Amino acid sequence: xxxxxxxxxxxxxxxxxxxxxxxxxxxxxxxxxxxxxxxxxxxxxxxxxxxxxxxxxxxxxxxxxxxxxxxxxxxxxxxxxxxxxxxxxxxxxxxxxxxxxxxxxxxxxxxxxxxxxxxxxxxxx
Numbered sequence: 001x002x003x004x005x006x007x008x009x010x011x012x013x014x015x016x017x018x019x020x021x022x023x024x025x026x027x028x029x030x031x032x033x034x035x036x037x038x039x040x041x042x043x044x045x046x047x048x049x050x051x052x053x054x055x056x057x058x059x060x061x062x063x064x065x066x067x068x069x070x071x072x073x074x075x076x077x078x079x080x081x082x083x084x085x086x087x088x089x090x091x092x093x094x095x096x097x098x099x100x101x102x103x104x105x106x107x108x109x110x111x112x113x114x115x116x117x118x119x120x121x122x123x124x125x
Contacts, residue, residue: 004031004049019058019087027079042077047108048072055087055112061095064115071110083107
């Protein structure tokens with residue numbers, strides 16, 4: 001995975017099947033540097049990196065991705081924007097379905113197929 005700086009997490013909540021983060025995408029994130037000179041845009045690879053990191057942490061997976069499926073980037077995420085990252089866990093398939101949105105506005109979505117089943121929390125000694 002890339003080494004991106006996570007955004008400011010305003011709030012978060014979730015359970016075994018669904019997790020929701022409210023994020024503030026600050027203009028001072030390094031990901032905006034040079035992407036693009038006329039109008040800074042949050043790179044899709046950064047959005048994917050955050051979904052993998054936050055989703056795997058929330059649902060107890062390593063960050064070993066097998067495949068990415070149906071990735072869609074519908075709208076640009078600009079600096080100083082609030083967005084919601086919602087991740088649904090499909091444990092029987094070892095998949096995370098993510099979407100970035102704000103109300104009815106959808107920024108990005110996709111599925112992340114992971115290489116391994118979740119690690120039981122008892123093994124984190």
